[in-house]
Amino acid sequence: MDVKFSDKYEPLFDLLEAKDIIQSNEFKELSQTDQDYYNKLSEVDTVLMSGGRDSGKTFGLGCFTGIAAAQYNHRALYTRQTMASTANSIVKALENRLELLKIDDFFSFANSEYKSNVGPGLITITGQKTSTGTQTAKLKSLEDYSLFITDEGEELTDYDDWVKIKRSIRAKDVQAVSLISFNPPTKSHWLYKKFYYNVPAGFNGVIDNVLYIHTTYLDNGKENMAPHNWNEYERLREVYEYYLSIEPDKRNLLPKQIAREFREYNSVILGSFRDIAEGVIFEYTIGDFVEPEYGVVFGMDQGFTHPTALIKVNVNQDLKRIYLKEYYYQSRKSTEQIYEAIVNPAAYTRIWCDSAVPMFIKDLYTKGLNIKACKKPKIYDSINAMLNFELIVDKDSLNLQNELNLYRWSNKKEDEPIDDNNHGIDAARYAITHKLQENIAQIL
Numbered sequence: 001m002d003v004k005f006s007d008k009y010e011p012l013f014d015l016l017e018a019k020d021i022i023q024s025n026e027f028k029e030l031s032q033t034d035q036d037y038y039n040k041l042s043e044v045d046t047v048l049m050s051g052g053r054d055s056g057k058t059f060g061l062g063c064f065t066g067i068a069a070a071q072y073n074h075r076a077l078y079t080r081q082t083m084a085s086t087a088n089s090i091v092k093a094l095e096n097r098l099e100l101l102k103i104d105d106f107f108s109f110a111n112s113e114y115k116s117n118v119g120p121g122l123i124t125i126t127g128q129k130t131s132t133g134t135q136t137a138k139l140k141s142l143e144d145y146s147l148f149i150t151d152e153g154e155e156l157t158d159y160d161d162w163v164k165i166k167r168s169i170r171a172k173d174v175q176a177v178s179l180i181s182f183n184p185p186t187k188s189h190w191l192y193k194k195f196y197y198n199v200p201a202g203f204n205g206v207i208d209n210v211l212y213i214h215t216t217y218l219d220n221g222k223e224n225m226a227p228h229n230w231n232e233y234e235r236l237r238e239v240y241e242y243y244l245s246i247e248p249d250k251r252n253l254l255p256k257q258i259a260r261e262f263r264e265y266n267s268v269i270l271g272s273f274r275d276i277a278e279g280v281i282f283e284y285t286i287g288d289f290v291e292p293e294y295g296v297v298f299g300m301d302q303g304f305t306h307p308t309a310l311i312k313v314n315v316n317q318d319l320k321r322i323y324l325k326e327y328y329y330q331s332r333k334s335t336e337q338i339y340e341a342i343v344n345p346a347a348y349t350r351i352w353c354d355s356a357v358p359m360f361i362k363d364l365y366t367k368g369l370n371i372k373a374c375k376k377p378k379i380y381d382s383i384n385a386m387l388n389f390e391l392i393v394d395k396d397s398l399n400l401q402n403e404l405n406l407y408r409w410s411n412k413k414e415d416e417p418i419d420d421n422n423h424g425i426d427a428a429r430y431a432i433t434h435k436l437q438e439n440i441a442q443i444l
Contacts, residue, residue, distance in 0.1 A: 015177065044211045045209045046210045048195055050183070054233070055217055056224065058093065061149070066103055074122075076147035077145045078151070079127060106118060146169065146171035159190040188405050192273050214271065216269065240262050284391035284404055289312065289392075297350050297352060298311065301426040307399070307424075308328065310329075310342050311400065313428055313435065315436065322428075335360060339367050350371075352373075353373060354374070354376060380415040380416065382429045400428075403425050407425055
């Protein structure tokens with residue numbers, strides 16, 4: 001049977017021949033556009049394949065790997081984060097792709113390796129971490145490998161671990177490429193920070209030495225999907241388009257179910273990077289901090305081994321929005337060092353600080369800061385009050401974003417969140433509690 005792919009995968013397969021085409025006699029006869037196209041592909045050393053649910057990227061990746069090894073002499077290191085996940089998915093999926101392409105007879109399989117029977121082609125299946133995920137796996141010499149492939153790349157937690165393997169792939173007879181296929185995680189993930197920060201959503205093409213491929217279920221096609229999935233995605237698409245048709249300042253009036261389904265379609269189905277992680281307490285949007293005419297305040301949580309955090313807060317009661325901007329987030333700093341760092345941004349603006357550190361507050365007040373103690377509000381009540389607002393977090397407030405991405409309810413204490421990675425959140429709560437003027441805290 002013929003195997004068809006979305007046109008968006010064409011550059012991936014053209015990459016296998018790019019260097020040969022450039023060196024061929026026919027290259028000069030190509031149009032300038034085609035010459036530029038192959039020249040760009042010949043410089044690619046990283047491929048990023050992103051997409052939402054049913055986008056077909058895993059299918060395309062398996063087929064690409066089989067063809068590269070069988071027909072182009074590539075040696076592929078095909079991985080996931082751990083061995084356990086590898087054994088349950090990659091082997092079975094890859095075997096299916098090779099059979100579908102009718103190239104399974106080209107290989108002999110043993111000890112998690114597909115070895116070509118007619119050339120140097122090789123596919124080695126392994127994990128980048130041990131089965132526990134706590135230690136880097138001891139990989140054998142990688143110099144002869146030409147493809148370093150990572151499936152489910154959102155599982156990768158550390159850029160340094162990945163790039164260490166990437167730099168060990170040094171084949172010279174064919175183009176050495178590292179490829180990551182992934183469902184986009186949150187914007188706090190290193191994939192976004194390293195590769196997507198200034199890249200348009202859903203971009204397909206080459207930027208510098210990186211080939212970007214992004215697909216959705218619409219690229220995969222109705223004929224390649226279960227009918228019930230296609231129908232559900234199309235229903236969510238209608239909700240998504242309706243949400244976008246509403247003026248931004250009126251979207252907060254929509255039923256929460258519409259907002260949830262909008263986010264689900266955008267992140268899960270379309271495969272957009274998420275501002276928040278699933279299951280967290282607060283949903284938020286990354287955007288610009290809006291300065292009010294008056295009424296802005298700071299919240300502060302003091303620590304030493306844990307960070308001291310200073311968060312600027314604007315509570316817009318009319319629009320039901322809270323704007324947050326991180327100004328300071330440092331640990332193991334003296335009171336004098338903290339003062340020098342925050343005196344300019346804070347100036348004479350009121351700072352509401354945890355009342356549990358009276359000497360710290362007194363020292364900063366003596367130095368001229370407009371700082372005052374705020375008795376810790378009841379956590380559950382203050383969280384519930386904040387949940388009535390849309391949170392907008394400044395794009396550069398990375399520590400606060402990371403906290404919000406991890407902030408979940410505790411399984412051990414009812415009505416309490418996990419007491420960790422919450423210093424910026426606590427600082428914000430102190431300021432927000434005051435601005436809302438509710439009876440959930442006693443202001444001292």
